[in-house]
Amino acid sequence: xxxxxxYRLKQKTSDFFENPKTTPAKIIRAIIIILIIFSGxxxxxxxxxxDYFIAHEKLFSIIEIITVIIxxxxxxxxxWASESRxxxxxxxxxxxxxxxxxxxxxxxxxxxxxxxxxxxxLLRASRIFxxxxxxxxx
Numbered sequence: 001x002x003x004x005x006x007y008r009l010k011q012k013t014s015d016f017f018e019n020p021k022t023t024p025a026k027i028i029r030a031i032i033i034i035l036i037i038f039s040g041x042x043x044x045x046x047x048x049x050x051d052y053f054i055a056h057e058k059l060f061s062i063i064e065i066i067t068v069i070i071x072x073x074x075x076x077x078x079x080w081a082s083e084s085r086x087x088x089x090x091x092x093x094x095x096x097x098x099x100x101x102x103x104x105x106x107x108x109x110x111x112x113x114x115x116x117x118x119x120x121x122l123l124r125a126s127r128i129f130x131x132x133x134x135x136x137x138x
Contacts, residue, residue, distance in 0.1 A: 013081035017074065032074060035067045036134045068104045071133075075101060093133075100133045 016025045042060050046053040053060060075097050082088035089095070 010081045013077055017078050038063055039067050068101050071101045096132045
């Protein structure tokens with residue numbers, strides 16, 4: 001009985017993210033798309049309007065944190081709901097999703113072996129994968 005409820009919950013979670021048909025699922029999808037766009041704007045602002053970015057760094061940091069938390073929750077929910085964790089991880093768009101959030105955690109947790117300036121720059125630039133994340137939804 002419990003395993004049937006567990007399996008149904010996993011299936012509903014998978015359907016919620018992978019085949020959104022309900023209004024709440026469509027709203028979540030729209031929110032994620034908006035966050036991807038905001039993330040792209042934040043990335044471009046940091047890259048091309050650095051003075052503006054520095055002046056509003058606290059706001060951009062808050063947007064970054066909220067975005068990564070939501071992207072992480074979505075990724076972990078879809079991972080949990082997948083039938084095979086390995087199949088989930090090796091799928092192209094799931095790899096993009098992981099690459100979209102991983103640099104944040106590497107940067108935040110300040111891994112000492114990653115202190116090379118070029119590597120940190122590369123990790124920050126790899127946030128462009130968040131824009132590629134939008135491809136999943138079209």
